[in-house]
Amino acid sequence: MGKRVTIQDLAKELNTTASTISRALHDHPGISKTMTKRVKELALKRNYRVNSVASSLRAGKSKTIGVIVPMINRDFFANVISGIEEIAFQNGFNVIICQSDNKVEKEIQHINTLISSGVAGVLVSLGFETSDYKPFDKISQLGIPLIFFDRAPSHEKSIKIVNNDKAGAYKAVQHLIDMGYKRIAHLAGPDNLSLYKDRKEGYIEALKDHGLPIEEKLIVSHNLKREAGYEAMKKLMKYKNPPDAIFSASDYSALGALLYLKEERIKVPEEVGIVGFSNEGFTKLTGPEITSVDQHGKEIGKYSAKVFFEEMASDVFIPRTIILDPKLIIRGSSLRNKKTID
Amino acid sequence: MGKRVTIQDLAKELNTTASTISRALHDHPGISKTMTKRVKELALKRNYRVNSVASSLRAGKSKTIGVIVPMINRDFFANVISGIEEIAFQNGFNVIICQSDNKVEKEIQHINTLISSGVAGVLVSLGFETSDYKPFDKISQLGIPLIFFDRAPSHEKSIKIVNNDKAGAYKAVQHLIDMGYKRIAHLAGPDNLSLYKDRKEGYIEALKDHGLPIEEKLIVSHNLKREAGYEAMKKLMKYKNPPDAIFSASDYSALGALLYLKEERIKVPEEVGIVGFSNEGFTKLTGPEITSVDQHGKEIGKYSAKVFFEEMASDVFIPRTIILDPKLIIRGSSLRNKKTID
DNA sequence: AATAACTCAACAAACGTTTGCATATATTAT
DNA sequence: ATAATATATGCAAACGTTTGTTGAGTTATT
Structure with a gap:
């Protein structure tokens, strides 16, 4: 049961410090080509994996997107999720999926755990009993991008990807x-x-x-x-x-x-x-x-994820609705x- | 865009320290009833949510279970996932779902990101092209419980929940x-x-x-x-x-x-x-x-999650196979x- | 009255990563 | 040769939580 390799371990082995290792692994221009090469080779050899918990803590947010859907055993939602995952993984993010089972209290519980786990964004399709959107405000208030798809609030103050x-x-x-x-x-x-x-x-x-x-x-x-x-x-x-x-x-x-x-x-x-x-x-x-x-659930999923990444990049919040035409x-x-x- | 409330904030407000806040919130016996009450009330009032990234880092592992399945738009897998989630949430855990799309390289990628995100355990149903189980060894080597369900390796050295x-x-x-x-x-x-x-x-x-x-x-x-x-x-x-x-x-x-x-x-x-x-x-x-x-996918999911929690509690690894009778x-x-x- | 035992809370370190700043060495300009 | 600049690395702090240890104050024991 081997202990996990950290950048400290790599640093010790190369007689350098964690900061150099970190920079080398991120191709920081201030690190020499030779050093960068040595570090990367050792990292590979020792099977180093970044501890994203630590890096999330340091960064203040994680590379994880939370998704709340009523249930996953519906073709439409399963496809949406596939679409989200595709875009997310392309960007080095992973996805936490939560099922609300159309219950308001489960939605609230999921909102809390997602906030706790420091997700970078939340994509939601509402349960059909949800008419109070306040619990979701907590998410936006923390500066976490919040995007609704398919089943979105009726008001105009949010970002939505919906079918026409x-x-x-x-x-x-x-x-x-x-x-x-x-x-x-x-x-x-x-x-x-x-x-x-x-x-x-x-x-x-x-x-x-x-x-x-x-x-x-x-x-x-x-x-x-x-x-x-x-x-x-x-x-x-x-x-x-x-x-x-x-x-x-x-x-x-x-x-x-x-x-x-x-x-x-x-x-x-x-x-x-x-x-x-x-x-x-x-x-x-x-x-x-x-x-x-x-x-076309997959498209909706892809759009939602793309909009999330846009939203993360920008610092102004512009409510908007993207409407896809069904067939x-x-x-x-x-x-x-x-x-x-x- | 409010900043997130931390135990430090609460500590300052009550003229005490983070450690006291933390212990109070966890009902540590060394904290007086009055103090515990004051802390909990304030936490509620300020809408404090634990930062599980920080707590995961400190603990060395997170309260997250990783699940790798070929695809989620199959009734069986969707049900398994529901079962897993049910047990996981009961235990305060959440679930990261990854789709391998039956591709070996995606499985490997998912293994890496799951390890990086510090999951407490991994539940896997193999893609049907997977015949080399070595990539999964990395998981066990780090002391992370690894449980296979449904599509499991043929060898006897793992924990499996399968149908008969x-x-x-x-x-x-x-x-x-x-x-x-x-x-x-x-x-x-x-x-x-x-x-x-x-x-x-x-x-x-x-x-x-x-x-x-x-x-x-x-x-x-x-x-x-x-x-x-x-x-x-x-x-x-x-x-x-x-x-x-x-x-x-x-x-x-x-x-x-x-x-x-x-x-x-x-x-x-x-x-x-x-x-x-x-x-x-x-x-x-x-x-x-x-x-x-x-x-009965849901049952398999529940079993798998239960076995994971058993495994997490125990410190000896005993390969075993749980066989459920299909109908x-x-x-x-x-x-x-x-x-x-x- | 002195000491032991106990209660409660503070201190400080640690988890692994990232990054601003400082420093040391090497390079170039004057 | 000396100063100015560039290059490469180290130092240290920070993210928020948890927990072993310490210490101050209070109560109990002799």
């Missing part, structure tokens, strides 16, 4: 209209998160633009889960005048809706069309495959021959 | 035999990872125990991906005497096989039965749903009425 959810929703609904669906219902998420609000607005706007009426009872708020989608679908189909298409703010509830319809032997897409949101991996594995709005992936659940009545 | 893959495979194949399938093919993973070797052995043993012949050409090695499963299935079905069932070491390739069969209008499970491995989320979303072997989840892809010939 409204445009995505609009595309989805427009597509359903193009396919000839007339009574399009919406499974909506909680309004306190702007992205769900935006999806709903996109839905409404698309209907309006095409002269279709907005019916309150066709908009069902739910918790985005499969079960909720199933129940919502059941409820909707019990109406005297049921919808002929569903645009869901979540793939999971879209799947729930699909499962209900299959149980009831209602044909998809012939009788009812379905479009989901997020392009989860499973959407191309169902029968029929589910049309969905892709949010509609059309699949079987909404692809029917257009039935025109007129 | 052989038993899982045996159950899967036995089930296929029970269902009346006679020519069962196996989509095998690389032999250098014990878990794939074990799955193959379970397959072979089950066949033997039931008096079925082992045919080399029914065992196809592949890279576990969907595309490979598709191609393997295509190849197998071209034989003059094709298999009537597939036991795949991966759900993804099982899905690939299923997709090929559907394309060819070969009925599952009537003509060909399919069983996968891992119980990925999508297996219950396909048509028909795919029978699979569940590895067969029977679904539509293998559930047919038994056809007996005899």
Whole structure:
């Protein structure tokens, strides 16, 4: 069980001091080429690794980025994380990932541990119960860059990387209209998160633009889960005048809706069309495959990380929002021959 | 942009020293109740957070666990990580997650950064190209507990938490035999990872125990991906005497096989039965749903973390293997009425 | 009353790195 | 030859926490 090699050890072996070793390893111009070479060779030979705890302490911050997401076992978040990691590692940073499980108290706990561990920045996607953003202020107050992605606060005082959810929703609904669906219902998420609000607005706007009426009872708020989608679908189909298409703010509830319809032997897409949101991996594995709005998670992750590095370099804080345009992936659940009545 | 509060700040405010503050916060018996109370109140008021970088440096190790996995966008790994986090956070630890993307060089890079960041322990699931375990020795040599889970080295000198893959495979194949399938093919993973070797052995043993012949050409090695499963299935079905069932070491390739069969209008499970491995989320979303072997990832994660804490507490290293029994989840892809010939 | 025992808090060092400043040697200019 | 400059290295402090040791003050013991 060997003790870890430090620059002191290297210094002793070369009859010099820690400062010289440190400078040599960092290619400081004040150190001679020969010395630099000797040091680097010895460091390699002795398998020296910088103690980044010590260097973080000295520097006042670490080369670590904290990421808080609701959960990692969602394709979208897993992809975002991959994107973040890619950029982070390129810059010699590593990443601490925290799952909030959509719970406010866990978010707060994670904020505290991240601050304690001296992260250089924090990237957050909010849980959908979070409406109080104060706990996050602690981070900014300490001068730690704070960047929201995907699920961001509704106010304008932060840095956000988000999808243009409204445009995505609009595309989805427009597509359903193009396919000839007339009574399009919406499974909506909680309004306190702007992205769900935006999806709903996109839905409404698309209907309006095409002269279709907005019916309150066709908009069902739910918790985005499969079960909720199933129940919502059941409820909707019990109406005297049921919808002929569903645009869901979540793939999971879209799947729930699909499962209900299959149980009831209602044909998809012939009788009812379905479009989901997020392009989860499973959407191309169902029968029929589910049309969905892709949010290119990896890109969002990369952007978020890049913005963090920008933010770290600059010393003025400029709130801003970067909006990425999502893409509609059309699949079987909404692809029917257009039935025109007129 | 407020400066961070330190114990020095608190000490100054209470006309005492940092050591007293530190001890008070840790309920050291040598500090009076009154003093302890005063300190804690002030700490709360000033929103003091321990600087864990400093405390890690002082302690010689941090309260962080490093986790290296091939990728996080797999249900199994996502669940393992959830399990690890749960136990870690209970113990006041946090978790750094690194994705190796199944690349050896990334594993090595991650090992180095984890050592640099002074993690207290490392939990690893190997990439499937890793056959040289030496890079991991560095970790143990520094006295850092190293625990493998799921994809572990084949040798006996490490601590591992693994599934009883052989038993899982045996159950899967036995089930296929029970269902009346006679020519069962196996989509095998690389032999250098014990878990794939074990799955193959379970397959072979089950066949033997039931008096079925082992045919080399029914065992196809592949890279576990969907595309490979598709191609393997295509190849197998071209034989003059094709298999009537597939036991795949991966759900993804099982899905690939299923997709090929559907394309060819070969009925599952009537003509060909399919069983996968891992119980990925999508297996219950396909048509028909795919029978699979569940590895209860969350449990593995929890075990791994617990073993790490045990290991940290003890000072003798005892190589050991903890084996969890996987469970067969029977679904539509293998559930047919038994056809007996005899 | 003198000493022992105890309680509480301060002192100081250490963890490993980085960096401003000082110093010593070598080089060049005058 | 001497002063000015350049080059290369050493010294020491700092980051914030923890902890062994010391010391002052108080209470108990004889």
